[in-house]
Amino acid sequence: xxxIYSRFRFRIPxxxxxxxxxxxxxxxxxxxxxxxxxxxxxxxxxxxxxSELCREKAKSIATIVSNKQATEVMRKYSYDELFSxxxxxxxxxxxxxxxxxxxxxxxxxxxxxxxxxxxxxGRGDIEIALRQFYRN
Numbered sequence: 001x002x003x004i005y006s007r008f009r010f011r012i013p014x015x016x017x018x019x020x021x022x023x024x025x026x027x028x029x030x031x032x033x034x035x036x037x038x039x040x041x042x043x044x045x046x047x048x049x050x051s052e053l054c055r056e057k058a059k060s061i062a063t064i065v066s067n068k069q070a071t072e073v074m075r076k077y078s079y080d081e082l083f084s085x086x087x088x089x090x091x092x093x094x095x096x097x098x099x100x101x102x103x104x105x106x107x108x109x110x111x112x113x114x115x116x117x118x119x120x121x122g123r124g125d126i127e128i129a130l131r132q133f134y135r136n
Contacts, residue, residue: 065114065121073110077102081102082102083096083097083098
């Protein structure tokens with residue numbers, strides 16, 4: 001008879017957590033570390049999206065407030081108060097002069113009113129739909 005070739009087998013010891021009274025504590029620490037790393041990963045993924053949405057919301061609010069306040073300030077003035085038109089003897093317009101005093105009042109009043117309204121708004125909530133996270 002012929003001898004069948006067999007190779008030498010290595011015995012690898014089993015590797016695992018030590019089994020003693022402290023093992024539930026070790027398991028708990030590992031679970032907490034995994035949970036903590038998962039939360040960090042999710043927050044890092046969501047933060048740029050959230051920042052961009054907040055920036056866009058702030059721009060939108062600032063635009064609405066500026067337009068509203070500029071319209072309210074300009075309501076107090078008429079065209080004749082801001083500009084004076086000089087004509088020659090034939091009725092042709094020779095010069096249009098701007099009245100500096102009312103224009104300076106507008107220039108100083110509009111930003112002050114915008115800032116005042118934004119300060120009065122206080123902190124607001126920004127609502128974000130979950131579908132906006134899926135798009136990005």
